[in-house]
Amino acid sequence: MFVMSIWGTSLSLSSRSLxxxxxxxxxxxxxSYSFNAxxxxxxxxxxxxxxxxxxxxxxxxxxxxxSSNSSSSSNDSATPxxxxxxxxxxxxxxxISSVPAAVGIANSSDxxxxxxxxxxxxxxxxxxxPDTLIIGVKKSGTRALLExxxxxxxxxxxxxxxxxxxxxxxxxxxxxxxxxxxxxxxxITMEKTPSYFVTKEVPQRVYHMNTAxxxxxxxxxxxxxxxxxxxxxxxxxxxxKRFEQLAFVNGSYSVVDTNxxxxxxxxxxxxxxxxxxxxxxxxxxxxxxERLIMDPAYEIGRVQDFLGLKRVVTEKHFYFxxxxxxxxxxxxxARSTPHCLGKTKGRNHPHIDPNAIERLRExxxxxxxxxxQLTGINFAWA
Numbered sequence: 001m002f003v004m005s006i007w008g009t010s011l012s013l014s015s016r017s018l019x020x021x022x023x024x025x026x027x028x029x030x031x032s033y034s035f036n037a038x039x040x041x042x043x044x045x046x047x048x049x050x051x052x053x054x055x056x057x058x059x060x061x062x063x064x065x066x067s068s069n070s071s072s073s074s075n076d077s078a079t080p081x082x083x084x085x086x087x088x089x090x091x092x093x094x095x096i097s098s099v100p101a102a103v104g105i106a107n108s109s110d111x112x113x114x115x116x117x118x119x120x121x122x123x124x125x126x127x128x129x130p131d132t133l134i135i136g137v138k139k140s141g142t143r144a145l146l147e148x149x150x151x152x153x154x155x156x157x158x159x160x161x162x163x164x165x166x167x168x169x170x171x172x173x174x175x176x177x178x179x180x181x182x183x184x185x186x187x188i189t190m191e192k193t194p195s196y197f198v199t200k201e202v203p204q205r206v207y208h209m210n211t212a213x214x215x216x217x218x219x220x221x222x223x224x225x226x227x228x229x230x231x232x233x234x235x236x237x238x239x240x241k242r243f244e245q246l247a248f249v250n251g252s253y254s255v256v257d258t259n260x261x262x263x264x265x266x267x268x269x270x271x272x273x274x275x276x277x278x279x280x281x282x283x284x285x286x287x288x289x290e291r292l293i294m295d296p297a298y299e300i301g302r303v304q305d306f307l308g309l310k311r312v313v314t315e316k317h318f319y320f321x322x323x324x325x326x327x328x329x330x331x332x333x334a335r336s337t338p339h340c341l342g343k344t345k346g347r348n349h350p351h352i353d354p355n356a357i358e359r360l361r362e363x364x365x366x367x368x369x370x371x372x373q374l375t376g377i378n379f380a381w382a
Contacts, residue, residue, distance in 0.1 A: 125182040129173060130158075132190045132214045132307060133206065135275075136197025138265060139228040140220035140289040146192045147332060147341055148292075148300050151313045156181040157190035164191075165206060166199040173209065188307060198264075198271050207278040214307065215279060220289030221381040222266025222368070223360045227349050229262035234350070244356045253359045263360070269370035276374065286375050296327045 134142050150157050162168070164176040180189050196202045197217060206213055220228075227243060234240045247263055249255040258264055275284065285306040292299045297315040304311050321328045321340055328340035361382055372378045 123184050125184055127177050127180045127182055128189045129177055129209060130180060130189045130191045130213070131210075132188055132216060133196065134190065134192035134194070134216045134218070135202070135206075136194040136217055136271075137219055137225065137268065138194040138197075139225050139232065140194075140218040141287070141292045142192055142194045142218050144292060144296070144327070144341060145216065145218050145287060145299075145303070146190070147329070148296055148313060148317075149190070149303055151317055151329070151332060152304065152309055153312065154186060154309055155188050155190055155307075156183045157192065161193040161195075162191055163193050163195065165202040166193065166195050169201075169205055188309070197275075200274065203275045203278045211279075213279070213283070215275070215284045216287060216303065216306075217272075217284060218287045218289050218292065219268060219371075219379065221379075222268065222364045223357055223381075224349075225289075226262040226266055226360070227352060229265070231349050233262075243350065243352050247356065247360065253356055256360065256363045263363075266364060267367045269367050269374055272371065272374050281375070284375075286377055288379060293325075293327060 134146055136142065146157055149155050158179055158181060162176065162179045164171070164179070168175065180191065183189055196206070206215075226247065230243045230246070244253075245251060246260055247257060249257050256263060258267075285303065287299050287303065296318050297313070300313045301311055304313065317330055318327045319330060319338065320326075326340060328338065330338050332339070364381075368379070368381055
């Protein structure tokens with residue numbers, strides 16, 4: 001009996017010890033599992049952050065950047081190829097993606113970029129050097145052209161004039177790329193600076209960036225363009241001399257002042273000859289400024305064809321404002337309500353002496369005829 005009692009007591013102690021041991025084992029397993037899970041999560045986050053930093057660092061050191069910069073900064077003694085298509089290394093200056101795949105860009109409250117996951121797989125938003133430039137001509141309708149073509153979902157453009165090729169060229173292509181909008185595969189990057197057309201060094205500089213660049217040139221009757229140019233300047237300077245005093249030497253209509261900017265810019269053939277030294281006519285599209293106002297859908301249709309885009313922007317996007325005498329938009333890239341381009345568009349011109357206008361037409365006539373020959377287009381300016 002005494003032995004049985006001891007054995008029972010031992011059994012009871014053994015069961016209790018076993019239970020305690022099991023509880024300890026389960027506790028240790030739980031602690032081990034929790035620790036390992038936390039450790040793995042921490043390692044995973046560190047790896048993701050490291051990968052993101054590595055990918056984002058590509059923005060500051062994009063591939064082929066050094067070669068692009070060296071090409072763009074070469075001196076003006078370089079000779080352009082007779083056929084730009086043969087320069088395969090320069091036909092595209094697309095950078096590698098500036099942000100990782102499946103990452104979108106948004107602006108935080110302090111203006112710095114933040115990244116959001118995109119749901120569409122394969123999208124790689126990045127900044128590119130422009131495929132297409134609106135190079136001029138000033139006061140011919142370049143802003144209207146830009147706003148109209150930006151209605152197309154496959155066109156993304158810098159909102160303001162960058163002036164890279166005429167004022168900031170020494171900053172390099174990396175700086176220029178930074179001023180371009182983010183695009184995805186299949187979208188065209190575009191920039192507009194009208195002074196490019198008349199600046200001597202620009203054709204070669206654009207050629208060095210990309211021999212396949214497509215160029216859009218809006219032209220307008222040079223007499224009305226000069227008056228429009230003067231009207232804009234006079235709106236900013238109350239004591240400006242009359243148009244007739246500035247357009248002619250010594251107040252006489254016999255000698256046109258070709259050094260005065262508004263008159264000088266209208267000699268289109270002189271500037272076009274520089275561009276044709278570097279780019280074939282097939283890479284240039286000339287848009288009539290007059291027709292862009294009267295029939296914007298027609299001219300934008302030509303632009304879409306030239307850029308290889310589907311005709312998305314049509315008559316349904318425009319309406320004519322009789323008060324401004326200018327086409328307006330039912331909606332745009334920035335606004336979904338009907339609006340015009342702004343109070344600076346469609347200004348009323350001052351009265352100009354008809355004799356001064358006729359003398360200017362005589363002055364421009366031979367230059368206009370030369371321009372018609374170079375472009376193969378008769379714009380029928382009086």
